[in-house]
Amino acid sequence: MSHRSQPVPSAATLSVEELADYFRISRTGVYRLFTRGDLKPLKIGSRTVVRRIDADAFLAARVGAA
Template sequence: MASKPEGISDSRFLTVAEVATMMRVSKMTVYRLVHSGDLAAVRVGRSFRVREDDANAYLQRSFYDAG
C-alpha cells in the first residue's frame, strides 16, 4: 500500500495560546514572532493558527550552545 504525501490537510494547527503554552512564553511573544515573520502562521478570520511542525522547527532553530 502506497503512502500518500503529507499535505497541509495532514498538519496539526495550534492556536496562539497553545503555542505560547508549548514554548512557555506569553501570547504577545507569539504574536510578535508571527508579525516579524520569524514564525509562520495562517490567518483564519481574526485569529492565527500555527502548524505544529513550524512551531517545533522554530524551537529547533532557536537552540544555541551556551557552553
C-alpha cells in the same frame, strides 16, 4: 480567569494560546514572533493558528544556534 489548555500532541496546528503555552511565553510574545517573521500565522476562518511542524522547526533552529 483564563483557562489555558495543553496542546494536543497529535494536533497539526496550534492556536495562539496553545503556542504560547507550548513555548512558555505570553500571547504578546507569540504575536511578536509573527511580526518579526519568525513564524508564519495561518488564518482558518476567524482563528489564527501555526502549523505544529513550523513551531517545532523554529525551536530546533534555536537549539542549534545556542
